[in-house]
Amino acid sequence: MELLxxxxxxxxxxxxxxxLVALGELVCERSGVLNLGQEGMMLMGAVAGFIAxxxxxxxxxGVFAAILTGIAMSMLFALMAVTLAAxxxxxxxxxxxxxxxxxxxxxxxxxxxSIDGFGKLAIPLLSDLPVIGKVLFTQDLLxxxxxxxxxxxxxxxxxxxxxxxxxAVGESPHAAxxxxxxxxxxxxxxxxxxGGMAGLAGAYLSLAYTPxxxxxxxxxxxxxxxxxxxFASWRPxxxxxxxxxxxxxxxxHLVLQGLGWKSSTELLAMLPYVVTILMLVLLSWHxxxxxxxxxxxxxxxxxxxx
Amino acid sequence: xxxxxxxxxxxxxxxxxxxxxALLLTVVTGFFLFLAMGRDPLAGLxxxxxxxxxxxxxxxxxxxxxxxxxxxxxxLTLCYRAKLWNIGAEGHFLMGALGASIMAxxxxxxxxPWVLPLVLLAGMAAAAAWAAIAAALKxxxxxxxxLTTIMLxxxxxxxxxxxxxxxxxxxxxxxxxxxxxxxxxxxxxALVPGTRLHLGLAFGLLAxxxxxxxxxxxxxxxxxxxxxxxxxxxxxxxxxxxRLTWFAFxxxGALAGLAGASEVTGPxxxxxxxxxxxxxxxxxIVVFLGRMxxxxxxxxxxxxxxxxxxxxxxxxxxxxxKAVTGLFxxxxxxxxxxxxxxIHYRLxxxxxxxxxxxxxxxxxxx
Numbered sequence: 001m002e003l004l005x006x007x008x009x010x011x012x013x014x015x016x017x018x019x020l021v022a023l024g025e026l027v028c029e030r031s032g033v034l035n036l037g038q039e040g041m042m043l044m045g046a047v048a049g050f051i052a053x054x055x056x057x058x059x060x061x062g063v064f065a066a067i068l069t070g071i072a073m074s075m076l077f078a079l080m081a082v083t084l085a086a087x088x089x090x091x092x093x094x095x096x097x098x099x100x101x102x103x104x105x106x107x108x109x110x111x112x113x114s115i116d117g118f119g120k121l122a123i124p125l126l127s128d129l130p131v132i133g134k135v136l137f138t139q140d141l142l143x144x145x146x147x148x149x150x151x152x153x154x155x156x157x158x159x160x161x162x163x164x165x166x167x168a169v170g171e172s173p174h175a176a177x178x179x180x181x182x183x184x185x186x187x188x189x190x191x192x193x194x195g196g197m198a199g200l201a202g203a204y205l206s207l208a209y210t211p212x213x214x215x216x217x218x219x220x221x222x223x224x225x226x227x228x229x230x231f232a233s234w235r236p237x238x239x240x241x242x243x244x245x246x247x248x249x250x251x252x253h254l255v256l257q258g259l260g261w262k263s264s265t266e267l268l269a270m271l272p273y274v275v276t277i278l279m280l281v282l283l284s285w286h287x288x289x290x291x292x293x294x295x296x297x298x299x300x301x302x303x304x305x306x
Numbered sequence: 307x308x309x310x311x312x313x314x315x316x317x318x319x320x321x322x323x324x325x326x327x328a329l330l331l332t333v334v335t336g337f338f339l340f341l342a343m344g345r346d347p348l349a350g351l352x353x354x355x356x357x358x359x360x361x362x363x364x365x366x367x368x369x370x371x372x373x374x375x376x377x378x379x380x381x382l383t384l385c386y387r388a389k390l391w392n393i394g395a396e397g398h399f400l401m402g403a404l405g406a407s408i409m410a411x412x413x414x415x416x417x418x419p420w421v422l423p424l425v426l427l428a429g430m431a432a433a434a435a436w437a438a439i440a441a442a443l444k445x446x447x448x449x450x451x452x453l454t455t456i457m458l459x460x461x462x463x464x465x466x467x468x469x470x471x472x473x474x475x476x477x478x479x480x481x482x483x484x485x486x487x488x489x490x491x492x493x494x495x496a497l498v499p500g501t502r503l504h505l506g507l508a509f510g511l512l513a514x515x516x517x518x519x520x521x522x523x524x525x526x527x528x529x530x531x532x533x534x535x536x537x538x539x540x541x542x543x544x545x546x547x548x549r550l551t552w553f554a555f556x557x558x559g560a561l562a563g564l565a566g567a568s569e570v571t572g573p574x575x576x577x578x579x580x581x582x583x584x585x586x587x588x589x590x591i592v593v594f595l596g597r598m599x600x601x602x603x604x605x606x607x608x609x610x611x612x613x614x615x616x617x618x619x620x621x622x623x624x625x626x627x628k629a630v631t632g633l634f635x636x637x638x639x640x641x642x643x644x645x646x647x648x649i650h651y652r653l654x655x656x657x658x659x660x661x662x663x664x665x666x667x668x669x670x671x672x
Contacts, residue, residue: 083310084310084651086647093393095640097591101634101637108629220460227453270464276453276457277458281443
């Protein structure tokens with residue numbers, strides 16, 4: 001029981017950065033924009049958050065800087081992919097390559113430094129519950145924030161006028177435009193939200209998960225999140241489930257080692273990536289259902305007047 | 307006011323001017339970056355672009371870095387022409403290095419002219435098999451190739467790390483994660499005596515030549531182009547998209563695999579964990595910068611090879627982080643895509659009375 005509780009708690013921690021970045025990408029894709037730059041934005045968020053937190057001595061400042069950096073990066077993407085109607089694949093790839101290079105350059109002087117990251121904060125009363133108390137209510141502040149953001153996105157998409165507008169733009173930008181919606185503005189806002197969330201996810205890695213900066217520390221999480229959104233068929237509640245599932249896959253090697261199971265670290269480190277491919281394969285058993293859920297205009301640049 | 311207006315016809319001049327413009331913008335940005343860091347910008351740019359290639363040794367090193375970039379980019383060109391977004395050159399490269407190393411370690415005491423071809427073929431076969439996974443996932447299970455190839459890159463890296471820490475580790479290597487040194491028969495001969503430049507560059511140039519011939523002279527090249535430009539037209543014409551996907555992936559895998567095999571049998575001479583500084587990812591920039599054209603990718607691979615040398619030079623001469631290489635590459639790609647927008651768009655002065663983006667019937671795809 002003790003072991004199970006610990007494993008579940010670690011799963012939530014490992015799943016949180018995925019949840020954050022995938023929620024952002026989900027909103028972005030619901031507006032019809034596919035941003036493959038998640039990995040680059042996350043890295044920039046991670047490095048900016050770490051440097052800001054170390055310089056100011058305040059974790060809040062770090063988180064704030066990470067979110068702003070993520071948004072700034074995403075605006076570069078929006079300029080190319082939304083305003084200039086460039087190929088979204090190429091623009092997103094460029095953002096990832098640019099972010100990987102820039103973050104390594106900016107962070108070169110900070111490798112090996114460490115700070116006091118976010119500590120666990122038990123919520124009174126709730127944290128005394130068996131199992132659940134430890135798993136969900138004895139976590140750091142950003143985990144709670146990720147859950148609040150999850151509920152907000154869920155309600156925003158399904159219960160608000162703004163969510164309806166966003167989805168309308170993603171399904172048919174031309175029809176939305178004909179109805180007087182500002183397609184470009186909606187897409188810019190969605191891309192910015194995605195950037196902010198990716199920045200926050202990066203900050204979670206460098207300020208809470210492992211409070212330090214190392215080059216390429218996201219280890220493909222931005223890419224996994226992209227697969228996660230497809231797997232979740234663009235539904236927030238499935239993103240939550242998927243994120244924790246991946247979290248579990250990425251800490252499995254620690255669990256197995258804890259149980260005295262002898263295997264190579266490198267082989268077990270492959271697991272999250274193998275699981276991602278398996279998930280994509282699993283999905284293709286229902287290709288029709290996936291197509292039904294895909295935002296219709298996803299990946300297609302919108303040019304007014306066409 | 308300044309307006310962004312769609313061109314009636316895509317500009318052929320901009321298509322080739324865009325990479326040069328992007329390079330210029332990157333150099334200008336570099337100038338101001340050096341200035342902002344309080345370094346002498348002209349000296350910095352000279353260390354980056356000129357000093358590394360100012361003698362024969364330097365040029366040989368350039369060729370050494372060009373070889374893997376050119377081989378990976380040649381294969382990716384096939385994929386990107388057909389709009390197959392294969393990001394997996396890094397993984398193919400690593401599997402090529404791994405496959406060749408396994409064969410070379412088996413044949414460490416063997417001698418004869420047959421050893422090297424066998425080692426290179428093992429690398430190409432391993433990499434082609436790795437690419438075949440992504441091809442099968444794409445053609446039979448309809449999985450997005452971007453995501454699968456990226457995941458396969460991470461898996462290949464871990465597989466290589468596992469092998470070099472485990473089965474292939476040199477028992478007398480003082481605990482270092484590296485294989486034994488390969489036998490002399492398994493090493494690539496030098497292209498220019500007295501330098502480290504090896505036969506790999508010749509492979510790369512041959513691959514570029516083959517890419518040129520494929521697209522200029524062959525039916526398969528034509529089919530790949532049509533599938534990329536208009537998949538519906540290709541379907542009506544009866545071009546097998548599946549078959550072409552397999553062809554592009556297998557060639558991309560084999561060529562990147564040859565790059566990896568040449569790297570371990572060339573300058574390194576054994577399998578080590580850091581066999582690639584990201585050649586497979588940089589090759590993506592090479593393809594875009596080289597306009598998916600044989601001659602273009604040769605020039606682009608030389609430029610991007612220089613970014614690796616320039617980064618090392620700046621680290622030595624000005625004590626800057628080596629990551630300046632990645633920064634430069636990222637800036638270059640970013641500026642390139644921005645400039646590419648002006649293949650299809652142009653800026654125009656217009657009076658405020660007629661403000662608003664006028665759209666003209668488009669020709670070609672962005």
